[in-house]
Structure formats: C-alpha cells, structure tokens
Amino acid sequence: MVGDDSRIWIPSLGRERAQRLRGIRLIHTHLKREPLTEEDLSDLTLLRLDAACAITMDEHGLPEQFHLAYIAPGMKPGYTLEKPYRPGQLPEDLEDRFAELDTQFRRFEEVTRSAGGMPRAILVGVYTRESRQRRTPEDSIAELKELCHTAGVDPVQSFIQNRSHLDPSTVLGSGKIKEIAIAGVQENADTLVFDMELSPAQAIRLSTLTELKILDRTQLILDIFARNARSRDGKLQVELAQLRYLKGRLSEKDDNMSRLTGGIGARGPGETKLEIGRRRVEDRIRRLEKELTSVKKRRLLNRRRRDDSAVPVCSIVGYTNAGKSTLLNKLTHSEVTQENRLFATLDPTTRRLRFPEEREIILTDTVGFIHDLPPELKKAFQATLEELADSDLLLHCIDASDPAREEKVRDVEEILNELGLSDIPTLRVYNKLDRLPPALRKELENDARPDRVYVSAREGINLKPLLDRLEELTSGAVHPSVLAEPG
Numbered sequence: 001m002v003g004d005d006s007r008i009w010i011p012s013l014g015r016e017r018a019q020r021l022r023g024i025r026l027i028h029t030h031l032k033r034e035p036l037t038e039e040d041l042s043d044l045t046l047l048r049l050d051a052a053c054a055i056t057m058d059e060h061g062l063p064e065q066f067h068l069a070y071i072a073p074g075m076k077p078g079y080t081l082e083k084p085y086r087p088g089q090l091p092e093d094l095e096d097r098f099a100e101l102d103t104q105f106r107r108f109e110e111v112t113r114s115a116g117g118m119p120r121a122i123l124v125g126v127y128t129r130e131s132r133q134r135r136t137p138e139d140s141i142a143e144l145k146e147l148c149h150t151a152g153v154d155p156v157q158s159f160i161q162n163r164s165h166l167d168p169s170t171v172l173g174s175g176k177i178k179e180i181a182i183a184g185v186q187e188n189a190d191t192l193v194f195d196m197e198l199s200p201a202q203a204i205r206l207s208t209l210t211e212l213k214i215l216d217r218t219q220l221i222l223d224i225f226a227r228n229a230r231s232r233d234g235k236l237q238v239e240l241a242q243l244r245y246l247k248g249r250l251s252e253k254d255d256n257m258s259r260l261t262g263g264i265g266a267r268g269p270g271e272t273k274l275e276i277g278r279r280r281v282e283d284r285i286r287r288l289e290k291e292l293t294s295v296k297k298r299r300l301l302n303r304r305r306r307d308d309s310a311v312p313v314c315s316i317v318g319y320t321n322a323g324k325s326t327l328l329n330k331l332t333h334s335e336v337t338q339e340n341r342l343f344a345t346l347d348p349t350t351r352r353l354r355f356p357e358e359r360e361i362i363l364t365d366t367v368g369f370i371h372d373l374p375p376e377l378k379k380a381f382q383a384t385l386e387e388l389a390d391s392d393l394l395l396h397c398i399d400a401s402d403p404a405r406e407e408k409v410r411d412v413e414e415i416l417n418e419l420g421l422s423d424i425p426t427l428r429v430y431n432k433l434d435r436l437p438p439a440l441r442k443e444l445e446n447d448a449r450p451d452r453v454y455v456s457a458r459e460g461i462n463l464k465p466l467l468d469r470l471e472e473l474t475s476g477a478v479h480p481s482v483l484a485e486p487g
Ligand SMILES: Nc1nc2c(ncn2[C@@H]2O[C@H](COP(=O)(O)OP(=O)(O)OP(=O)(O)O)[C@@H](O)[C@H]2O)c(=O)[nH]1
Pocket: 318, 319, 320, 321, 322, 323, 324, 325, 326, 327, 337, 338, 339, 340, 341, 342, 343, 344, 345, 346, 366, 367, 368, 369, 431, 432, 433, 434, 435, 455, 456, 457, 458, 459
C-alpha cells in the first residue's frame, strides 16, 4: 500500500468475522518523527490487526525508531503500546507473542459470547431537541433495552448522543461512529441497534463503516410481532408489515435476500424464515392485502351480530406490558397469555364478565401500544384496532410503577385520538400498585377521582372497587359523562 506524508489508505479487508486476529501486520514508515497516531491505533483495533508498527527516520533517512502496538483483547483502550525500539533491537519472540495474543483473543470471544448464541448489541440513541421534549433519552433507551430482551438480543452497552440535527447519510458524525465501532470490538459485539427508524441507505452506510450488523427499532418491533403472532389473522398482518418494510430495502442485487436471512430482522411469523425474492414481494403483498380484506369483512359481520346483542363492550387498552392481559384474566378467571415481554398479546381476546343480578358485559384485551409504532404495523393492525370503536367503555391500563408512566399515558391518549376513539368514556386503571413504595401508594389511593382506580391485577388488590365502577359505568345508571376530562 502506498500513502502520502500524512496517511495511507487501507483497502477493505472483508467483512467476515473471524474469531481471532486478522493475521495481518501493518508496518509503515512515518516521514515525520511521530509515533503511532490515533488513526493507526484505531485501525489496529477496528481491523483486528496483529500489530501496527511505525518506523521513523533520522535526518539521513535511516531507520531511527520502531513504534509497536498490538491489540489487547477485552481491555481498554484495546491495545498495548510498547516503548519504541531501536533498529536491531526488536524482540525476537514477537512471533510467539502474536500466537499467545491469538489464543487470548479466542478465549475472550468465548467468555463474552452471549447465552444461546444471542446477538450482542450496542445500543445507539441519537436524539434531537425535538425528540427529547417528548421523552428523555434515558427512558427511550430503557425501552429499547426491553425491546432487545424481548427480541432475543443481548444489549451490552449503550451510547446516547444529543445532536441539533441528524446527519442525513449516517445519523452520527464520523468520530462518534468510530468510537462506537471500537467499543464494538472491545465488547465483542456483532450488532448495532439504533433507537429510531433508519433509511435503507443509512443502514447500508453504517454497516459498511462499522462492519457490524445494523438493526433499527422498527426491525426489533417487527421481529417481536413475528415471534408472538399466533392466530392466522395475526400472522397475515405481521407478514404484511414485514414485507412492506423490506420492500424498500431490497436492492436489485439482493434478489434472494441473502444478506437478510438468519437472525433478527429476518424472522417471519411463526418461526418461518422470510425468504422471498424482491420480485415476488409485490405479489405476496397484494395477496396478503386481499386476504386481510376478507378477514375484515368477516369481522364486520361479527361486529354487527354483537351490536344486536346489546351487551355492553368494554375494551382494555394501554401501553405494552402494563398488565392488560393479567387484568382480563383476573376479572374473568381466564388464562390468556400474560408475560413480562413486550407485545405478548397480539390477537384480541374476548371474555364475558358476569355481574351479580344476571347482568353481563363483554371484556376484550388487545394488542398493546407503543410510541412511534412503525407505520407498517400501524397499517397492518388497523383492522384489529378499529374494533375498539365498538366499545362502550375503555379501560386504560397503566403501569403505575413505571417511571415513564405519564409519558406513556400521553402516548396512549395520542394513539386513541388518532384512531378516533377519544370520545369513548375511559376509566384509567393504575395497575401494579403492589410495586409502589407504601407512601406513594397511599398518596395515589387518596387521590380519588371518578376517572381512575388503583389496583394490582396480579395480587388482586382493589378489584372489587374496580368491578363496582365497571358495573356502574356500563349499567346506563350513571351517565359516562361523569368521567372527568383527562388531567
Ligand atoms: N407486580 C405486578 N406485576 C404485574 C401486575 N399486573 C401484571 N403484572 C406483570 O406485568 C407483566 C405484563 O403483564 P401482561 O398482562 O402480559 O401485560 P399486557 O399489558 O397484556 O402486555 P402486552 O400484551 O405484552 O402488551 C407480567 O409479567 C405480569 O405478571 C401487578 O399488578 N403487579
């Protein structure tokens, strides 16, 4: 390789992730009398070179000093810098040292491997002033971590960066990208997860720069939905959303999706693999859309039938993981899936709830909400969510123990508004009361308002008052307008 007096350009050394040193030593001259530069050292780490060596010269152009550094697996800053050697004094055991390093590197890879072969991910949140006004970067990253856990990705480190605007081609500046890539080597990570939706071009650019697999928040959510889809309708909806997302991301060259197969981001509904050529994507999308239209018609028919029965319908809505399914189970003695995972529920479930005196209502549990739900999913789940419009009452289930509780309440209300559901009377059910410190719990319980109740679905606390409220609000005896305005 040839460079100039300030730098050399190292060609791409290939993307494959050998679990060892690269077997390449960078030995180059420095025309100025300077030791190894920042850039030499970051190349050493990023490219996993065996060693980087710079040879400086004296005024006669003869070799003066050998500056030598080699990689130090798992340690910060990721390399060992030796004292400069004089020509002729280079240690003779270098070959053995490299062999030893190689062994260390493999051992490091083994001890840092995540259980079950999960991808190891570095989380990257880039926030503008506008996004920070809606939620704190810490809350946002905390939620991304939850999404990772649910999707089977091991988050090993996170970077938060505030910027006045996002770089259109790479989101972040090049210095920061390098820092993150170096952390990737130090943490033995193979994936970067961005807390936003990336454009196809951004994802490709970032993956070239870092040699890491790039995932965005949308892919994580799609993946979780794909894992959790059980019913036929659910699977159709999820596959449609995935294909719509992928459509814009399949280039001409990638006709067989080879780059996308395997792992997160390529899992189809029900453990199938998404393996479909670009040209067939359009066909498949059209087919799915048609099938979903017939699903919609069938649903409409069911809805009409339900209308006729004149049994009041009450729907449980709320942020994902708030405890909606647990609440339905407790109130109706059922056993729908409840789990400490995001989006455990995708398919709506309906149960009858009988009050004394032979009165009954229909209680439904449905897919949870999340802020900035990917538009593809929003569209695909439109039909499911539209059913909420038939409700006579909404139970807005809130995790009272969540520090980001109020933001999530606002997110849910915004989504309800978007769905045209904000006119339906809503009772706020603050759940997980058992997790609150006693003082806060007292304070909340004393804050009696007609539009809210405080319960623990899991521990069965205050369910009687909730049932009484439910009966009251659905009996027609009390006009729902007694529910105060939110606030
Ligand atoms: N401590 C405590 N945990 C609860 C309570 N209610 C629910 N949980 C837990 O919260 C987690 C989520 O509960 P789910 O009922 O699955 O929540 P969900 O709102 O249906 O969530 P998705 O369907 O995933 O959107 C589970 O681990 C529940 O055991 C409660 O009152 N107290």
